[in-house]
Each structure stands twice: as structure tokens, then as C-alpha cells.
Amino acid sequence: MTLPLEVKKLSKRFKDGENYIDILKDISFSLNQGEFVAIVGPSGSGKSTLLSIIGALLTSDDGDVLINGHAVSKLSEKGRSDLRLSQMGFIFQSAELLPYLHAFDQLDLVAKLHQVDKTERKKRAKELLSDVGLGSRIKHYPHQLSGGEKQRVAIARAFMNDPALILADEPTASLDEERSHEIVSLIKQEVKAKNKAAIMVTHDESMLSYCDRVFRMKNHTLIEDN
Amino acid sequence: MFHLAIKDMRFSKVKYGLIAFILFLIASLVLIVSGLASGLSAQNIAMLTESEATSFFVRSDSENQLDQSGFLIEDLIEEIPTEQGWQPLVTHPVRFIHDGYVNEKLGVTMVPVNADTLLYPGTIEGEDLINSSGLNIVVDQTMKSDGVELNDTLYDEETDLTFTVIGFTENQTYRHTPVVYVTEEAFYAEEISPNRVANGLVVFEDNTTLQDDISNFLDEGEWVDKAEVIDAVPGHSSEQMSLNMMIFFLIVISAFVLAAFFYIITIQKLKQFGILKAIGAKNTFLVGTTLMQVVILAVFSLSLSVLFTYSMTFILPEGMPFDFNLITIMIYSLLMFAVSLLGALLSSRRIVKVDPQQAMGGTE
Ligand SMILES: Nc1ncnc2c1ncn2[C@@H]1O[C@H](COP(=O)(O)OP(=O)(O)O)[C@@H](O)[C@H]1O
Ligand SMILES: [Mg+2]
Numbered sequence: 260m261t262l263p264l265e266v267k268k269l270s271k272r273f274k275d276g277e278n279y280i281d282i283l284k285d286i287s288f289s290l291n292q293g294e295f296v297a298i299v300g301p302s303g304s305g306k307s308t309l310l311s312i313i314g315a316l317l318t319s320d321d322g323d324v325l326i327n328g329h330a331v332s333k334l335s336e337k338g339r340s341d342l343r344l345s346q347m348g349f350i351f352q353s354a355e356l357l358p359y360l361h362a363f364d365q366l367d368l369v370a371k372l373h374q375v376d377k378t379e380r381k382k383r384a385k386e387l388l389s390d391v392g393l394g395s396r397i398k399h400y401p402h403q404l405s406g407g408e409k410q411r412v413a414i415a416r417a418f419m420n421d422p423a424l425i426l427a428d429e430p431t432a433s434l435d436e437e438r439s440h441e442i443v444s445l446i447k448q449e450v451k452a453k454n455k456a457a458i459m460v461t462h463d464e465s466m467l468s469y470c471d472r473v474f475r476m477k478n479h480t481l482i483e484d485n
Numbered sequence: 486m487f488h489l490a491i492k493d494m495r496f497s498k499v500k501y502g503l504i505a506f507i508l509f510l511i512a513s514l515v516l517i518v519s520g521l522a523s524g525l526s527a528q529n530i531a532m533l534t535e536s537e538a539t540s541f542f543v544r545s546d547s548e549n550q551l552d553q554s555g556f557l558i559e560d561l562i563e564e565i566p567t568e569q570g571w572q573p574l575v576t577h578p579v580r581f582i583h584d585g586y587v588n589e590k591l592g593v594t595m596v597p598v599n600a601d602t603l604l605y606p607g608t609i610e611g612e613d614l615i616n617s618s619g620l621n622i623v624v625d626q627t628m629k630s631d632g633v634e635l636n637d638t639l640y641d642e643e644t645d646l647t648f649t650v651i652g653f654t655e656n657q658t659y660r661h662t663p664v665v666y667v668t669e670e671a672f673y674a675e676e677i678s679p680n681r682v683a684n685g686l687v688v689f690e691d692n693t694t695l696q697d698d699i700s701n702f703l704d705e706g707e708w709v710d711k712a713e714v715i716d717a718v719p720g721h722s723s724e725q726m727s728l729n730m731m732i733f734f735l736i737v738i739s740a741f742v743l744a745a746f747f748y749i750i751t752i753q754k755l756k757q758f759g760i761l762k763a764i765g766a767k768n769t770f771l772v773g774t775t776l777m778q779v780v781i782l783a784v785f786s787l788s789l790s791v792l793f794t795y796s797m798t799f800i801l802p803e804g805m806p807f808d809f810n811l812i813t814i815m816i817y818s819l820l821m822f823a824v825s826l827l828g829a830l831l832s833s834r835r836i837v838k839v840d841p842q843q844a845m846g847g848t849e
Contacts, residue, residue: 316841
């Protein structure tokens with residue numbers, strides 16, 4: 260069986276003036292379906308960079324990322340864009356919804372971009388919004404929703420195109436503790452219900468209990484907790 | 486694309502409404518000025534543009550201005566009769582007194598014609614000169630806005646003659662005055678002019694032998710094209726040039742204003758474009774949506790300004806030289822449309838350059 264995600268000997272350096280500095284060195288790991296893992300590490304340690312490469316937003320210098328067995332490094336820019344649309348569900352730090360669309364349309368848009376037909380779009384969007392507890396607010400605009408509610412819409416949006424992989428970069432950074440627990444347990448609930456692989460970057464240790472495995476960023480590489 | 490474009494614009498009504506309003510104002514100004522330009526131009530030269538004449542014989546020292554040109558043609562008519570295909574053109578300024586309003590004289594250009602020739606444009610209302618004798622005149626219909634009606638009489642103090650309006654013609658104005666047609670018989674019989682004179686001679690199709698014969702008989706003159714005579718009408722070129730200059734600058738200004746507005750809006754939305762790219766939207770989709778918004782705005786605003794300009798033809802006082810010329814209006818509307826798209830295209834480069842990775846936190 261092909262794995263939803265395999266990371267193989269991934270390296271990334273950035274140019275800093277005259278010299279290159281290594282941000283990621285020789286990172287390898289893989290995820291199974293239905294697995295929810297966390298990446299923790301100090302600020303500036305390269306967590307977002309790693310997530311960007313896995314999410315086909317950034318290219319690596321060495322090594323490769325395989326999504327359902329397909330190598331990302333072989334794809335053109337358009338190919339990566341298509342891959343993000345169909346196989347990746349992103350959950351950003353602050354929900355990053357479009358201000359001019361209500362909750363239903365936020366979800367509808369991504370499925371429309373993926374050319375899903377109208378009745379199917381409607382069915383999925385309604386189901387997902389009620390899954391995240393917003394069944395009664397589907398016509399609410401971002402400015403009419405609280406921070407937690409916006410993040411719920413973003414979670415629902417991430418699942419809209421039935422992706423292989425969910426990538427969340429500090430999804431609770433702008434929420435209070437109670438809301439943070441709700442959001443992370445919601446992500447877990449959806450990941451398990453839909454049997455997806457998911458990576459969450461966080462620096463809140465109290466969120467780690469929701470995750471199946473925990474990786475720590477140390478000396479530019481990932482070390483798994485036992 | 487279309488739905489997203491509309492939803493965005495509906496959400497930011499004030500912002501997009503403001504641009505639409507500015508585009509509407511500038512476009513209306515362009516269209517109204519162009520209407521004035523063609524109205525003024527018509528008032529000055531319509532008689533010539535509408536004329537069937539192809540070439541004009543004018544004095545060499547007249548700089549092609551009919552009013553500076555003049556010939557005694559008594560001998561010419563004997564030698565080369567007009568039947569050979571030419572006609573004398575006389576433009577005779579007269580100031581009429583209408584209904585006894587001594588203080589409000591009506592300036593007109595009187596043109597004596599043989600009503601059987603192409604020099605005479607015919608009537609749209611009332612009786613024709615062909616069947617008339619005596620001091621009857623056919624006048625341009627713009628005189629209606631001065632209150633002139635059929636069978637009214639117009640008095641010329643200078644010659645102490647009274648003319649009767651028997652018909653109206655259209656598009657016959659010259660040097661900002663209505664043209665008044667009178668028969669040659671009446672014009673010369675009443676001795677308004679003691680001698681057979683002409684400001685210029687015209688032919689209605691080019692005929693080298695005839696034209697050479699005339700030039701040889703009347704030295705001091707030369708044949709010029711209709712276009713050259715039109716360009717030489719006093720005020721015409723400078724009037725048109727300054728109005729066209731105004732239109733040109735208005736269009737340049739609108740190009741810059743629109744480009745600046747669209748650019749600012751695009752900059753404000755760069756983060757949104759980054760997010761959309763991250764979740765898989767293509768450049769073509771994002772640029773397409775933005776251009777769609779400009780098309781919607783431009784079509785909306787330009788249609789409104791065409792309607793507004795059209796309504797001006799009813800609002801402006803009747804004597805105002807304003808000409809709603811659909812072809813000119815369409816050309817300027819299309820030009821404004823192209824200018825708006827060009828302005829938007831400029832900011833499209835910024836959209837294409839947005840890096841989707843910026844959506845992922847932590848890389849400030
Ligand atoms: N495009 C880039 N060019 C140069 N340096 C970068 C770039 N992106 C990130 N970095 C650097 O890489 C390091 C890791 O950044 P990041 O992945 O955002 O860390 P984290 O998410 O763990 O806080 C930081 O020191 C950052 O300054
Ligand atoms: Mg980060």
C-alpha cells in the first residue's frame with residue numbers, strides 16, 4: 260500500500276548574505292493514513308519551512324517528498340498547484356478566510372476550483388460545516404464569526420477536496436487555551452473520521468496529547484519522541 | 486470567476502462604487518466634450534461637409550478661406566456657362582431682424598443658389614425654392630430655436646428687404662450661423678449685389694478640362710480640395726485642436742487614475758491572493774477574476790455615461806452646439822474601456838509575482 264506521505268532525506272538551505280545556512284538537514288519520515296502527528300520546536304527552527312516543502316509551496320534542495328507515491332520534485336509549478344488543490348488541506352495560523360465570502364462559499368470556492376459539480380459541492384460543504392459545529396452559521400461572513408469559529412471554517416475548508424494530507428501550521432496560535440483544545444480535538448476528530456494523514460506544527464506542549472506521534476526539531480533535523 | 490468577482494465587489498461596495506463613479510465622471514466629461522467638439526464643428530462647417538462639391542476655386546492669396554476670396558464672374562459666365570458643370574458659391578453674411586425685435590439681430594449666411602443644381606440641399610419641411618419666385622428663403626432648422634417659423638418674415642435693415650421663410654433645411658450651418666438659401670434671381674434682381682460675384686467656384690465632380698479652362702480665364706485663383714477649404718474655415722482647426730487636446734488629456738488622466746486605483750486595491754489584496762494560490766488557485770484564475778471586475782466596472786460606468794451624455798441632448802438648451810454622434814461616442818467609450826483594462830493589466834503583474842509560500846506563517 261502506498262503511504263499518503265513519505266519524506267526522504269530532505270535538505271533545505273537559505274542564502275544569508277555570502278553564505279548558505281542549513282535550515283533542514285537530511286529529514287526522513289513517513290505517515291500512514293489516519294495518523295495525526297505533531298512537530299514541535301523553537302521559533303526559527305525551520306518548522307514552517309518543512310511544512311511548506313511538504314505542502315509543495317517551496318522546493319527542497321535535496322531529497323524528495325512523495326504524496327501517495329508521487330514525487331513532488333518532478334512536478335512543474337502548475338503541477339504543484341494542482342497537487343495542493345487536490346491533495347493538500349491547509350490550516351493556517353489565523354484562519355485566512357476571504358472577507359467577502361460567507362462560510363458556505365469559502366468551502367464552495369475550493370471545490371469549484373477543483374471542478375467538483377454543484378450538487379456534490381453543496382452536499383460536502385453542508386456536511387463539513389455541520390461536522391465542525393457551524394451547521395447554523397453557513398451564511399455567516401468572517402467578520403460575523405469569532406476567532407474559533409473562523410478556524411473551524413478553515414478546518415472544514417481544508418477537508419473540502421478530500422485531500423491525502425492535512426497540514427496545520429500553528430493553528431491555535433491566535434486562540435485562547437479553551438478554544439485551542441476545541442480546535443485541535445476537532446482536527447483530530449475529522450482526521451480520524453475521514454482517515455487522513457495530518458501534520459500539526461505547534462509550540463504548545465499541552466496539544467501533544469491529541470497526536471499519535473510527536474517529532475521535535477533539533478539541530479535542523481527531526482527526532483521522534485518515544 | 487464571475488461569481489467571485491461579483492461577491493468581492495458587492496462586499497466592498499464603497500471602494501468599487503467610488504472607482505465606478507470616478508470612471509463615470511471622467512467618461513461623461515470625455516463624451517460631453519466630444520459632443521461639443523462635433524457640435525461646434527458642425528456649426529462651423531456643416532454646410533461644407535454636407536456639400537456635394539468636390540473642389541473649390543479660390544483666390545491664391547486667400548489662404549483657402551472663402552471669406553477672403555472673391556471673383557467678378559460676369560465675363561466668366563459668358564465664356565464658360567455654368568451648364569458645363571460649375572457653380573458660383575457666395576457666402577453673404579446678413580443680420581436679420583425677426584418680428585420687430587430690433588435689439589436681437591439674427592446673424593445668418595445667405596447663399597444664393599440656382600435651386601436646380603447640387604449646390605442647393607433641398608428642404609425637410611415647408612416649400613421648396615425651386616417652385617418659388619421673389620424674396621422667399623429656405624433656412625436651416627436651427628433657426629427654429631430662435632423662434633423662426635414657416636411664413637415668418639425676416640427683415641434686413643441694410644438693404645431694407647423683407648424675406649419670407651417658406652421652408653426649412655437641415656445640417657446647413659456655416660461659421661456658427663444658419664445658412665439661408667435664396668434664389669439667384671431674387672438675390673441679383675433685388676440688387677443686394679450689383680454685380681455677379683462669387684467667393685469661390687465649385688465643381689461637383691473633378692473635370693480637368695473645365696477646371697483648367699476656368700483657371701486660365703480667371704488668373705489669381707487655384708483649385709483646392711474640399712478638405713483644404715474646410716480646414717481653412719476660421720476657428721475650425723484651433724477649436725477642434727483645443728477640444729481634442731482636452732479629450733486626449735482626460736483620457737490620459739483617467740488612465741493614470743484608474744491604474745492607481747486598481748493598483749492600490751491589488752496591493753491591499755496581495756495576502757488574499759497568496760492564500761488562494763496556496764490552496765491551489767492558478768494565476769489565470771486570479772488575474773481573470775481581477776480583469777473581470779474591471780470589465781464589469783467599465784461596462785457599468787461607461788454605459789451610464791453614454792446614457793447620461795445622451796440625456797444631455799435633452800437637457801442642454803436647444804441652441805447649444807452639442808452633437809450626440811453615436812460613432813464618436815462608441816469610439817471614445819471603447820478607448821476608455823481599453824484604458825481601464827490596461828490600468829488593471831499593470832497590477833496583474835503583482836498578482837502573478839505573489840509567492841504562495843507567504844501564506845505559511847513564520848517567514849517574515
Ligand atoms: N525565504 C527565506 N530566505 C531566507 N531565510 C529564510 C527564508 N524562509 C525562512 N528563512 C529562515 O529560516 C529559518 C526557519 O524559519 P521557519 O521555517 O519559519 O521557522 P519556524 O516556523 O520554525 O519558526 C528562520 O531563521 C528564517 O529566518
Ligand atoms: Mg513558523
